[in-house]
Amino acid sequence: xxxxxxxxxxxxxxxELATVLKVTPQTETETHFLLRxxxxxxxxxxxxQFVEVSVFGTGExxxxxxxxxxxxxxxxxxLRRAGKVTGALHRLREGDVIGIRGPFGRPFDxxxxxxxxxxxxxxxxxxxxxxxxxxxVLADRSSxxxxxxxxxxxxxxxxxxxxxxxxxxxxxDVDLRVTIDRRHPDWDGHxxxxxTLFPEIEIAAERTVAAIVGPPxxxxxxxxxxxxxxxxxxxxxxxxxxxxxxGVGKCGHCQINGRYVCLDGPTFRFSEIxxxxxxx
Amino acid sequence: xxxxxxxxxxxxxxxxxxxxxRQLIGVRQKEPGFVEFAExxxxxxxxxxxxxxxxxxxxxxxxxxxxxxxxxxxxxxQVETVLDETPRAIVGVHPCDLHxxxxxxxxxxxxxxxxxxxxxRQSALLVGVDCLPDEHCFxxxxxxxxxxxxxDVFLTDVGLAYLVECWSDEGREAVEGFxxxxxxxxxxxxxxxxxxxxxxxxxxxxxxxxxxMLPMLLDGHQKASxxxxxxxxxxxxxxxxxxxxxxNCFDVYDEVALSLTEAERKRRWDGCMLxxxxxxxxxxxxxxxxxxxxxxxxxxxxxxxxVRYGSPFxxxxxxxxxxxxxxxxxxxxxxxxxxxxx
Numbered sequence: 001x002x003x004x005x006x007x008x009x010x011x012x013x014x015x016e017l018a019t020v021l022k023v024t025p026q027t028e029t030e031t032h033f034l035l036r037x038x039x040x041x042x043x044x045x046x047x048x049q050f051v052e053v054s055v056f057g058t059g060e061x062x063x064x065x066x067x068x069x070x071x072x073x074x075x076x077x078x079l080r081r082a083g084k085v086t087g088a089l090h091r092l093r094e095g096d097v098i099g100i101r102g103p104f105g106r107p108f109d110x111x112x113x114x115x116x117x118x119x120x121x122x123x124x125x126x127x128x129x130x131x132x133x134x135x136x137v138l139a140d141r142s143s144x145x146x147x148x149x150x151x152x153x154x155x156x157x158x159x160x161x162x163x164x165x166x167x168x169x170x171x172x173d174v175d176l177r178v179t180i181d182r183r184h185p186d187w188d189g190h191x192x193x194x195x196t197l198f199p200e201i202e203i204a205a206e207r208t209v210a211a212i213v214g215p216p217x218x219x220x221x222x223x224x225x226x227x228x229x230x231x232x233x234x235x236x237x238x239x240x241x242x243x244x245x246x247g248v249g250k251c252g253h254c255q256i257n258g259r260y261v262c263l264d265g266p267t268f269r270f271s272e273i274x275x276x277x278x279x280x
Numbered sequence: 281x282x283x284x285x286x287x288x289x290x291x292x293x294x295x296x297x298x299x300x301x302r303q304l305i306g307v308r309q310k311e312p313g314f315v316e317f318a319e320x321x322x323x324x325x326x327x328x329x330x331x332x333x334x335x336x337x338x339x340x341x342x343x344x345x346x347x348x349x350x351x352x353x354x355x356x357x358q359v360e361t362v363l364d365e366t367p368r369a370i371v372g373v374h375p376c377d378l379h380x381x382x383x384x385x386x387x388x389x390x391x392x393x394x395x396x397x398x399x400x401r402q403s404a405l406l407v408g409v410d411c412l413p414d415e416h417c418f419x420x421x422x423x424x425x426x427x428x429x430x431x432d433v434f435l436t437d438v439g440l441a442y443l444v445e446c447w448s449d450e451g452r453e454a455v456e457g458f459x460x461x462x463x464x465x466x467x468x469x470x471x472x473x474x475x476x477x478x479x480x481x482x483x484x485x486x487x488x489x490x491x492x493m494l495p496m497l498l499d500g501h502q503k504a505s506x507x508x509x510x511x512x513x514x515x516x517x518x519x520x521x522x523x524x525x526x527x528n529c530f531d532v533y534d535e536v537a538l539s540l541t542e543a544e545r546k547r548r549w550d551g552c553m554l555x556x557x558x559x560x561x562x563x564x565x566x567x568x569x570x571x572x573x574x575x576x577x578x579x580x581x582x583x584x585x586x587v588r589y590g591s592p593f594x595x596x597x598x599x600x601x602x603x604x605x606x607x608x609x610x611x612x613x614x615x616x617x618x619x620x621x622x
Contacts, residue, residue, distance in 0.1 A: 003385055003401050008393035013348040013532070013545065014361045056351045056359070057536045057543035061561075082561040097357050216564060243560045245532045245550075248392040252529030252552060255576070256566070257502070258584035263391055277502045278566055278576070 012248060015054040015099025016041075020092050021074060026160050030125070031090050032066070032078040037100060042073040046107030047132035048239055048267040052247045053077065053089065054099030061085040062244040064129035064266075065103060068136040078128045078160065104247040105266050108133050108211065108237060116209045117145040119201075119231075121222050123194050123214025124153050127160050129239050129266075130213045134168075141173055148201055152179040152194030152218075156187045175201065194218060198225040205230030213239045216280045223270055233271035240266050240279065283452070284461030285441040285468055294444075295323040295407075298433060298454040299369035302405060305340050306371040307333060317370070328372050328435065328442075331414045332599060336380060336525035337373050341400045342388075348396055349545040353536070362544075363399040369454075371407040375427035376419045376595035378408050380525030382430050386589045387528055405454055406431035409442075410475060416598030418485040418611055424595045425480055438471035485601075485611035489618060491592055494582040497618040502579070506620060507571035510613045513606035514553070514570045520577065520600035520608075521551030526593045529557075552577055578613060 022034035037043060043051070045065050054060045061083070067076035081090045092098065118137055122130045137144050149168060153159055159178070168176045177197045179190040190197065194214070203226075210226045212219060219238060226236050242254035242261040254261035257276040259268075273279040286294045295304070308325040310316050315330045317337045352358040373381075385401065388394040408431040419425040427434065432451030435442040441462065446452040455461075489497055501507070521527045531550040536543040550557060553573050558566035567573045585593040594610065601609040 003381075003398075004389075006385065006389040006393045006398055008395050008398045010395050011361050012392050012395050013547075014359055015349070017357065017359070054545075056357045057353045057534050057540075059534045060532055060545070080561070086561070097355070099357075099359065215562060241560055241562070241564075242558070242566070245530065245547075249390060250388060250392075250394055250528065250530070251532070251547075251550070253531075253550070253557065255552075255580070255584070257579070258587060277504070278572070 013101070013246070015052070015060070015101050017097050018100045020094055020096045020098065023092060023094060026078060027158055029081050030078060030160060031081070032076060033089070033092065034074055034076050035098075035100070036074045038097070040073070043075045043100070043103055045069060045075065045103035047110070047136045048108040048129060049103040049105045050129075050244070050247070050266065051077070051100050051102035051104065052244070053085070054101070055085055055088040056099060058088040059085045060099070060101075060245075062247060064132075064239070066128045066131045068132050068139060080125060102247060104244070104262055106264060108239075108267050110136065112235070112237070113137065113209050113211075114143050115145065116207050117204055118147050119203065119208055119210040119226075120147075120149045121194060121210060121212045121214070122149070122151045123218035123222070124158065125160075126213030126215075126218070126239075127151055130211060131161065131164075133211055138168075138174070145207060146175070147173065148175040148177070150177050150179075150194055150197045150201070152181065152197070154181045156180055156184055177201070193221070195221045195225050198229070203229040203231065205232075209235045209237065211237045219280045233274060234269045236270035238268050238270060238273070240268060242266075281447070281452075282443060282445050282464050283455055284444050285438065285464055286435075286444055286461060287441045290460045291328070291442065292323045292326070293460060294458060295326060295371060297458045298407065299323070299371065299405070302367045302369040304371065305337070305368055326371060328409050329437065330372075331411065332374075332417070332597065332602065334599070334603065335523060336377050336597070336599065337370050338377070338380060338384065338525050340368060340370055341381060341404060342384065342397050342528070345546055345548040346396060347544045347546050348532070351534075351543045351545065353541055353543055361395065363395060365399050365403045367403050367405075368400070369405040369407060373406055373408045373431060374411045374597070375408060375430070376417075376424045376597040377525050378406065378427040378430040379424040379595045380597070381406070383526045383589075383591060383593055383595070384528055386591075387585065387593075390589070405433070405450060408434040410434075410436045410479070412475075412479050413482045413484075414598065415484050416601040416609065418483055418487075418596035418598065420480045420483040420596070421485065421487045421611065422491050422592050422594055422596040426476070436472045436475060438468050438475070441468070443468055443472050485609060487611055488615045491582070494592070494614065494618070495586050498579055498583040498614070501617050501620070502575070504569060504571040504575055506617055507575040507578075510608065510616055511570040511574040513608055514574055515606055516553055516555065516570055516573070517605060518551035518553045519603040519605065521553050522549065523599040523603045525595055525597055525599070526581070527551070552580070574613070578610065578617070581610070582614060
């Protein structure tokens with residue numbers, strides 16, 4: 001009492017049940033899951049958003065949604081086996097039931113991309129959140145200008161979505177370039193970090209929007225390349241990783257200076273965060 | 281609204297009356313020189329003349345550990361939200377701690393209203409009491425010395441009696457029917473005014489700039505290196521987070537019952553002064569050094585949340601300074617950093 005009226009969100013931390021429809025191993029450490037909420041509700045997400053995923057009795061972790069919004073109510077997650085929760089998720093089989101909260105976070109602003117050339121740059125696991133946006137763009141291909149996808153991993157064995165990479169490679173309206181950090185016997189393609197692909201592509205800076213997702217060091221160098229190419233800061237869009245424990249602006253774990261990654265992000269224009277000392 | 285005076289001899293009866301039907305939480309002496317907020321066995325235990333408790337009364341609205349969800353495990357799992365709507369009366373809350381709850385209301389109510397926090401919050405009757413500062417208190421510097429409207433009933437020590445004010449309908453209902461109230465005389469009002477004056481005059485730590493200037497001033501001190509001198513003494517123990525009435529950060533984890541068929545999802549207070557706080561799966565820690573973390577805590581209290589929500593997220597209660605093993609006082613820290621050239 002003596003409390004201002006507040007709209008309480010019932011069940012804010014209570015997961016909805018979801019069933020694993022299909023498990024597709026991607027690499028030794030990454031697995032892809034097809035899921036559907038048990039209550040028949042569509043997740044209703046937009047590219048760039050994330051969910052809090054529960055393995056009941058083990059815990060909860062924030063995971064990016066890798067699928068595009070689609071009419072059949074299914075959605076997809078892909079994650080690396082890294083900790084307790086993601087380890088347990090890797091033991092899931094078809095038919096298992098997990099918990100989902102969300103979707104949370106500010107999605108990519110599709111309006112910003114429409115009508116422009118789109119430059120996707122993914123480093124390592126960064127392809128997972130970017131895939132949702134890539135698939136959304138490719139599903140409505142004529143609304144966009146040129147589409148370039150730059151993707152780099154440390155080793156060939158870490159490449160995700162090989163089938164899809166082959167599909168994108170085969171398309172005339174997509175320029176896909178894949179690179180591996182260091183020379184490797186199983187790889188006869190481009191070698192070097194993802195920024196070494198920039199000299200090979202043409203960027204029309206005035207009509208290009210770049211979407212970049214990767215580890216912090218990759219952000220720093222990729223932003224530099226985009227800036228050098230003349231892309232203005234507000235057309236460089238990033239998705240940042242933090243360990244959001246709540247997803248709803250309460251737990252404080254994802255705070256970057258005065259911003260909450262879970263509420264204000266995870267997608268940010270570079271112009272919004274370039275002065276934040278903790279962003280990258 | 282002032283409603284009367286309670287002679288000190290009738291305080292126990294008054295507390296019994298206004299807290300009827302509620303679990304009584306109040307300040308009691310645990311051992312000599314040590315008071316705490318606790319569930320009282322009897323209103324006789326209540327101590328209203330105290331300086332500060334190590335932990336804020338926040339712990340009864342937002343407990344250090346609480347269950348959010350109960351889960352049945354297995355192939356057909358079930359989940360159930362756990363809410364605590366126990367009617368409580370929290371008696372003897374100082375203005376700084378009342379402000380702290382109002383600040384938590386803002387952050388825990390923003391975008392999504394936290395159901396667990398507000399279940400307890402809306403079930404609690406808050407009875408405030410005025411106070412006098414020690415050498416660590418600085419409420420007068422951050423605008424929290426008075427707490428009008430931030431509790432249901434407020435008591436001011438006016439010598440032989442307490443002046444009673446009701447600031448909500450629930451407060452008025454709680455007091456209604458108590459027969460022992462005496463009239464408020466001009467002398468009583470004068471005593472209350474003089475006491476507030478004495479309180480404000482007794483506050484020692486002084487910010488070198490008005491609190492309204494801090495967001496702008498601190499914006500110019502975002503480099504970790506500028507916080508190195510202050511942070512050199514810090515031992516990263518997180519005590520300041522633990523005792524802070526406005527710290528709201530938490531960790532979430534599951535606890536499985538011995539039967540292995542049930543589990544509880546819980547949250548517990550977490551602290552941004554601990555290194556692991558910003559750890560992500562890839563092993564990256566976004567505030568690696570003590571200066572990074574101290575800067576974050578101070579910026580959060582006097583800049584980030586101030587800008588975001590319109591008031592500083594520090595109530596000047598002085599608990600962090602009292603509990604800091606290295607003797608870091610936030611006022612000195614902010615003064616030192618903002619005095620340096622950015």
